[in-house]
Amino acid sequence: MGAAPSTPTAAQREELQRRRDEIIERAACALARSDAILLMTGAGWSADSGLAVYADVANVQAYHEKSLTYRDLCQPSWLNDDPALFYGFWGQCFNDYRAAAPHEGYRIVARWRDELCMRSSAAEALRARCGTPGAFFSFTSNVDAHSLHHFSPLEVRECHGNAESWQCANRRCAAAPASPEGVPEERTGSPPDEKTLPIRWGAPAGFRFAVDGETALAPQGPPGSAASGASCEEAAAFASNWPTCLHCGGAARPSILMFSDIAWHDDEEQEARWEAWREAVKALARDRPSFRLTVVEVGAGGNVTTVRNLAEEVLADVRESATATLVRINPELPLADRKENQEHTFSVLSNGLEAIRAIDEAMQRVRMEMKVGDVEEGALPPKLHTVLESTPEKKEGVVNPLLDAESLSLFKQLDELNAQLGQQLEDKSLA
Numbered sequence: 001m002g003a004a005p006s007t008p009t010a011a012q013r014e015e016l017q018r019r020r021d022e023i024i025e026r027a028a029c030a031l032a033r034s035d036a037i038l039l040m041t042g043a044g045w046s047a048d049s050g051l052a053v054y055a056d057v058a059n060v061q062a063y064h065e066k067s068l069t070y071r072d073l074c075q076p077s078w079l080n081d082d083p084a085l086f087y088g089f090w091g092q093c094f095n096d097y098r099a100a101a102p103h104e105g106y107r108i109v110a111r112w113r114d115e116l117c118m119r120s121s122a123a124e125a126l127r128a129r130c131g132t133p134g135a136f137f138s139f140t141s142n143v144d145a146h147s148l149h150h151f152s153p154l155e156v157r158e159c160h161g162n163a164e165s166w167q168c169a170n171r172r173c174a175a176a177p178a179s180p181e182g183v184p185e186e187r188t189g190s191p192p193d194e195k196t197l198p199i200r201w202g203a204p205a206g207f208r209f210a211v212d213g214e215t216a217l218a219p220q221g222p223p224g225s226a227a228s229g230a231s232c233e234e235a236a237a238f239a240s241n242w243p244t245c246l247h248c249g250g251a252a253r254p255s256i257l258m259f260s261d262i263a264w265h266d267d268e269e270q271e272a273r274w275e276a277w278r279e280a281v282k283a284l285a286r287d288r289p290s291f292r293l294t295v296v297e298v299g300a301g302g303n304v305t306t307v308r309n310l311a312e313e314v315l316a317d318v319r320e321s322a323t324a325t326l327v328r329i330n331p332e333l334p335l336a337d338r339k340e341n342q343e344h345t346f347s348v349l350s351n352g353l354e355a356i357r358a359i360d361e362a363m364q365r366v367r368m369e370m371k372v373g374d375v376e377e378g379a380l381p382p383k384l385h386t387v388l389e390s391t392p393e394k395k396e397g398v399v400n401p402l403l404d405a406e407s408l409s410l411f412k413q414l415d416e417l418n419a420q421l422g423q424q425l426e427d428k429s430l431a
Contacts, residue, residue: 003337003338003339004302004305004337005301005302005305005308005333005335005337006333006335006337007332007333008333008334008335008349009386011386012335012384012386012387013349014386015384015385015386016334016347016348016349016384017349019382019384020348020349020350022382023346023347023348023381023382024346024348024355024358024359024362025362025366026346026378026379026380026381026382027325027327027346027348027359027362027381028359028360028362028363028365028366029362029366029378029379030292030294030325030327030346030379030380031112031116031294031296031327031359031363032116032363032366032367032379033292033379034116034117034135034292034293034294035120035122035135035288035291035292035293036117036122036123036126036135036136036281036284036291036292036293036294037109037112037113037116037117037135037136037293037294037295037296038136038137038138038139038281038293038294038295038296038311038314039109039136039137039138039139039296039298040138040139040140040295040296040297040298040300040307040310040311041138041139041140041141041142041147041297041298041299041300041307041352042140042141042142042297042298042299042300042301042304042307042308043141043142043299043300043301044298044299044300044301044330044331044351044352045105045140045142045298045299045352046142046144046146046299047299047351047352048103048105048299048351048352048353049100049101049102049103049144049146050100051096051097051100051144052096053299053301054070054301054303054304055070055303057070057073057093058070058072058073058089060216062214062215062216062217063216071259073085073089074089074258074259075258075259075260076169076253076258076260076261076263076264077260079169079251079253083220083242083251084217084218084219084220085216085217086218086253087209087211087218087241087242088209088211088212088215088216088217088218089216090163090253090254090256091209091210091211091218091241092209092211092216092218093143093163094163094203094208094209094254095208095209095211095224097143097144097145097146097163097164098208100144100146102146102149102150103353104353104357105298105352105353105356105357106146106147106149106150106151107150108356108357108360109138109150109296109356110150110151112136112360112363113134113136113151116135117134117135117136118133118134118135118136119134120134120135122135122284122288122291123135125284125288126277126280126281126284129276129280129283129284130273130276130277130279130280131276132154132155132273132276132277132280133152133154133155134155136151136155137155137156137157137274137277137278138151138155138156138157139156139157139159139274139307139310140156140157140158140159140307141158141159141160141300141304141306141307142158142160142162143158143160143161143162143163143254143256144162144163145158145162145163145164145165148162148164153270154273155273155277156270157270157271157273157274158267158270159257159306159307160256160257160306161254161255161256161257161264161266161267162254162255162256163203163254163256164202164203165200165201165202165203165254165255165267166200166201166202166203166237166243166252166253166254166255167199167200167201167245167252167253167254167255167263167264167265168245168246168247168248168250168251168252168253169245169250169251169252169253169263170245170248170250170251170263171262171263173245173247173248173250199265200255200265200267201234201237201246202234203227203238203243204227204228204229204230204234204235204238205227205228205229205230206225206226206227206228206229207223207225207226207227207228207230207238208223208224208225209223209224209241210222210223210224210241211224218241218242219241220240220241220242221240221241222240222241223238223239223240223241224241226239227239233246234246237252255267278314281293281314281318282317282318285317285318285320285321285322285324286321286322288322289321289322290322290323291318291322291323292322292323292324293314293318293322293323293324293325294324294325294326294327295311295314295315295324295325295326295327296327296329297311297326297327297328297329297330298329298330298352298355298356299329299330299351299352300328300330301330301332301333302332302333305337308333308337309337311326311328312326312336312337312338312341315341315344315345316338316340316341319344324344325344325345325346325379325380325381326341326344326345326346327345327346327348327359328345328346328347328348329348329350329351329352329355329356330348330349330350331349331350331351334347334348334349334350335347335387342381342384342387343381343383344381345381346381347381347384
């Protein structure tokens with residue numbers, strides 16, 4: 001478990017804004033010298049493609065009238081209780097994800113990968129250890145599948161699944177995986193043909209849901225747009241506005257991890273590749289003290305902290321034996337959640353795409369000007385004077401430069417009160 005994100009104070013925000021160019025320049029320098037890059041993204045990254053963040057997904061009048069929040073709607077039980085509501089919510093998300101074009105930031109990061117992470121000795125070492133394309137990986141909690149537009153499926157981990165993948169809503173379906181002992185548990189239906197009927201399958205091109213704009217419901221009947229380029233089985237499964245399972249013909253659902261969800265099928269191969277890459281990075285760091293990892297985290301907020309927590313875990317794991325830094329890009333929560341990680345964190349107070357563009361411009365300058373033997377300090381996060389250290393200095397006559405103005409004022413008042421109290425006790429003893 002990680003520490004809870006903290007909102008910067010007014011003094012901290014002022015310093016982060018004032019020193020923004022310096023922070024970006026140093027982050028660019030760290031990236032230019034990286035042996036490996038890990039991109040970690042949350043909802044704020046998708047927002048630059050025009051998609052809703054956590055707080056806005058359910059910001060629809062029809063849901064307000066029913067007092068339904070995102071957490072209320074993101075429950076698999078609606079598929080049984082109110083299918084029109086279930087497919088209306090996920091159908092609109094599906095339509096929005098397909099209608100939105102992935103923003104320029106994906107292309108910029110993909111170029112960083114191609115230029116820095118594909119042909120280096122670190123990339124070769126990582127391939128030898130785990131077989132991934134190189135010294136780059138993308139980890140995301142977003143379910144729009146946009147990462148797969150610009151990155152290889154072998155270097156993407158979608159920890160909550162994605163809306164393009166579908167599965168049976170019944171965990172007892174014939175497609176369900178076997179128990180650890182190899183014996184199917186409470187299966188129904190006929191055994192699937194593993195060549196054509198996988199446990200999870202993709203939504204066909206052309207398909208769109210029909211969702212009523214006023215009620216936010218998806219009525220049973222024909223879809224908004226028919227499937228195209230699909231196999232016979234897929235076309236049949238998506239012939240209706242309420243998709244069905246390829247195996248048993250029952251209700252199908254997006255293969256996305258929802259709240260109170262016991263039926264979700266994770267992409268186990270994808271998860272295994274991510275874990276193998278992460279372990280390979282840790283092992284390479286132990287073998288090469290000169291190894292440098294830069295974690296670029298964008299748009300990971302405080303509602304679902306999976307990405308934030310994992311980013312700081314990876315940072316801590318690698319910096320035990322090598323160099324690791326975190327570029328945390330966030331307009332609200334750019335500071336490290338664990339105090340010990342702040343000195344290794346570039347806190348960029350900004351939206352994602354804006355910051356990625358600025359860092360990219362700085363990287364072009366840095367890579368043109370960078371020479372062997374450049375000052376090491378230039379690739380490290382700057383000291384933020386308004387961020388409190390966990391243990392303030394108390395040496396007489398020495399002011400801790402990391403204390404903000406408000407804290408210094410409080411300490412000064414406390415010192416004055418202590419002096420007054422001491423004087424009163426001294427006067428009383430003399431009397």
